[in-house]
Amino acid sequence: MSESSSNARGTTPASSSTLPQSINGWQPEFVEALLLQYQTDPLSVSHEWQQFFRGFELGLKLESDAAARTFLSATTPVANTVANTVATPASTPAPIATVATPAATTITFTGLDPDQRKVDELILRYRTWGHLAAQLDPLGTVRPFPSLLTLEALGLNDDSLERSFDPGTLPLDNPAPLSEIIACLEETYCGSMGIEYMHLGCLERRAWLAKRLESARNQPQFSVDTKLRLLTKLLEADSFENFLATRFVGKKRFGLEGGESLIPILDTILEAGPALGVHEFMVGMAHRGRLNVLANIIGKNLQQIFTEFDEAWTAAFASGGGDVKYHMGYSNSHLTSTGNKLHLVLAANPSHLEFVNSVVMGRCRGKQRLIADNERKMIVPVLVHGDSAFPGQGGVAECFNMMHLDGYTVGGTVHVIVNNQVGFTTNPRDTFGGTYCSDSAKGFDCPIIHVNGDDAQACAWAAKIAIDWRQAFGHDIVIEMWCYRKLGHNETDEPMFTQPVLYTRVKKAHTAFMTYRAKLVAEGVVTQEQVEAMLAGRMAIMDAAQTAAKSQPLDPVVDPFRSVWTGLSPQYSHEPVETGVALETLDAIAKKLGAYPESITAHKTVARLLEARGNAIASGHVDWAMGELLAYGTLLVEGHPVRLSGQDVERGTFSHRHCVVTCQETNDGFTPLNAIAPEQARFCVHNSPLTESAVVGFEYGYSLGDPRMLVIWEAQFGDFVNGAQVLIDQFLASGEAKWKRATGLVMLLPHGYEGQGPEHSSARVERFLQLCADDNMQVVYPTTSAQMFHLIRKQVKQAFRKPLVVLTPKSMLRLPAAVSRTEAFVFGHFRQVLPDVAITDGNAITKVLLCSGKIYHELCVQREKSGQNTTAVVRLEQLYPFPDGALTKVLAMYPNAKKFVWVQEEPRNKGAYRFAQAQLSELLGITVDYVGRQDSASPAVGSHKQHAIEQEKILAQAIGAAKAGDGPAGGPSGGKKETAHK
Secondary structure: OOHHHHHHHOOOOOOOOOOOOOHHHOOHHHHHHHHHHHHHOHHHOOHHHHHHHHHHHHHHHHOOHHHHHHHHHOOOOOOOOOHHHOOOOOOOOOOOOOOOOOOOOOOOOOOOOHHHHHHHHHHHHHHHHHHHHOOOOOOOOOOOOOHHHOOHHHOOOHHHOOOEEOOOOOOOOOOEEHHHHHHHHHHHHOOOEEEEOOOOOOHHHHHHHHHHHHHOOOOOOOOHHHHHHHHHHHHHHHHHHHHHHHHOOOOOOOOOOOOOOHHHHHHHHHHHOHHHOOOEEEEEOOOOOHHHHHHHHHOOOHHHHHHHHHOOOOHHHHOOOOOOHHHOOEEEEEEOOOOOEEEEEEOOOOOOHHHHHHHHHHHHHHHHHHOOOOOOOOEEEEEEEEOOHHHHOOHHHHHHHOOOOOOOOOOOOEEEEEEOOOEOOEOHHHOOOOOOOOHHHHHHOOOEEEEEOOOHHHHHHHHHHHHHHHHHHOOOEEEEEEOOOOOOOOOOOOHHHOOHHHHHHHHHOOOHHHHHHHHHHHHOOOOHHHHHHHHHHHHHHHHHHHHHHHHOOOOOOOOOOOHHHOOOEOOOOOOOOOOOOOHHHHHHHHHHHOOOOOOOOOOHHHHHHHHHHHOHHHHOEEOHHHHHHHHHHHHHHOOOOEEEEEOOOOOOOOOOOOOOEEOOOOOOEEOHHHOOOOOOOOEEEEEOOOOOHHHHHHHHHHHHHOOOOEEEEEOOOHHHHHHHHHHHHHHHOOHHHHHOOOOOOEEEEEOOOOOOOOOOOOOOHHHHHHHOOOOOOEEEOOOOHHHHHHHHHHHHHOOEOOOEEEEEOOHHHHOHHHOEEOHHHHOOOOOOEEOOOOOOOHHHOOEEEEEOOOHHHHHHHHHHHHOOOOEEEEEEOEEEOOOHHHHHHHHOOOOOOOEEEEEEEEEOOOOOHHHHHHHHHHHHOOOOEEEEEOOOOOOOOOOHHHHHHHHHHHHHHHOOOOOOOOOOOOOOOOOOOEOOOO
């Protein structure tokens, strides 16, 4: 160690953790690491180790198997599996001042310099823990130097510094003085950048990173042009915040002051993209710094941004929509400094921070499919996080988990954490446990680059490594940029209330722009006068944009109905969409759905099911599952791709779908929907991980990318949909009103009261109806297979895109009364309201029961048992947008009806009653009575027996008691098959 380094680091007395100086004290992990390194590249280890391993291999060949087993039992086993390529500890020891060394296995070797082994261990330790000594805090915090990196910890001393050793793969002469080896390691791992990568399970990836880092000593030589570009981006970031602070005093903007180096990081990623095959970057981030990114990375027109500050564009606000400027998204074409074109997208995001992550990933995946980016290198997601949100919000881990799942991989994501060292008013010690806020990423085998935000060139180098890594390995990588937040949580907040010591230091800090400006002036790259001219030019551009915004406000939102959305309308329409399909086509598709190759041995039950499907059209009747599959099949042959995801969707929660046939001998899967016709579109079906939130966000994002693809998410049970409530509230229900982002996402939510308790009964339709306004979504509860068929096809065939929430059946999947005749699929369309098909004389009706879903079939059974013939049961198949026109026409069929009753199986404070009551009163002037369960804090009772009692009471109250001998109503166990409605 050099004299200056020795003074700075000090020395640590030998402790119980110090390795023995004897050659007999090797750690098995250390030997294994060198062996793996030797097996990959024999020249990467010292000459002595090469000789040893050659002798070891020879000895294994010559010795008996028993002798070989005896040797291996005394050491850590070496295997050729990926798991066993982890040659070093995966986490930082705590406390870092003392490190407990694993008990060494005594193996005696001769002919090697014992200090070479210690030097090899020192190199390994710097690679593993050198980041703990990196100078990361722009506010000047100096962390204690880890004792395990000192000479004394390895049994070396200052006398060893001038001795020469084999440096292994370090870019040094061989041999090299120990002082040079240490200088190389400190420059690489202990400067403005620290990197954690020795926890990676893949030796090849570790070697790739080591070579990149060590060959440049983490301090690559930047060209003058690159340095000037970095300065320009910092200038733009800094001057933008200063301009807003002086021109729009007191207005919230959640500025980037203190974290301006985010802009050079993102710009470096963009600049490197085209050479790596990237066509488009898709960015997701929260509100901190969003305006700066919009202006200086995405390229949003400054006139649009200043229009938003003046709130001069009021079209969206007048109708109750729009959003604050620091939540808005944008897309734009971008030209790099080398003249290459990129498309850039910044996704809109509410204040819910990390929930946008899966949305960005889904949108990225959808676009990758559109352009056949099968290697997933052309469209790249970049996610910007906060230091408190990254470890605190579970969606981050959910998205990491999707990284290599077949249905959700996007080829890797570049993550950038803007570490302000404070979360609103909360200190790091209260927001995460561990050494870094990024620690959780290590559990997903991601390298983590920690970088000082005050060092622009280190930030740029981190960005270049990150995008290169992503393109090379298709795996996530994390940059944690240490910086600070100059002001409070927003521009009117006072941070001295809660972080007085931190903000005393912040007030004394220089901006990254000023620091880098001084560096380049000192290097002679640029003069002070030139920088002042650059600043003046930028200020003039912003001043002109503000002047223009005042005289000519500019719509700040990009037209959403362009590109692949061209031809679609934002306006909902009640007009029917004809969705019938020719009988011959249906029969041909049905036969394909019932067929499978000889190489597949189907389960005997599934084989019978497939045989029935093949004959479905000829039989004249189509059940629920077949109606759904026919809808998909007809869309596929018409050129519309379909994506279905969710928990257990391939088979279906209730074993009804079986759209993937699993071979009983090989476990291979066969998908009949992908074997209908040569030129058909593709059916993509994916069983999802066990999460609602991230998967719903992913599918929502996917639907934004291709409006002509049917994208469906199905809940295992509708009850579990509230696991994605943030995505439903903030994106699905209000995204179009806030951001003009339409979506045609379909949500299938199994719903129905069948005595299965409070967690397997309700999709909480009342919550969706509460979110309904301005025709923002469709909420339906179909009761027949034909209705489901037409509904699915309508979602693609209609001229607009709105989310479709479908309450789907459970027991009704196999209910004979829900089966439709084949002619119902040939003619017609989805009907929002269905009249009572059993009524032949409408004039005889005095009471009308209004209901939705499964309860209709139960009411019909009860009416038959009771002998009642003056009551009609009318189905609202669509609850929203409320079908007042269609309902008026149906009710006109019963001119003598005087009493109207809303019947539901949900409690009164749940279900559709309160919503329907208001709609019927306000739109049709009808007052309805109520029959159903009483108000309840829980969705359903936990007793099957009590459920049956309550259900029978509802039916008896609505229709009348069953005649003697008919027994209890029970449930929808019978009924006649639904006839066609033309």
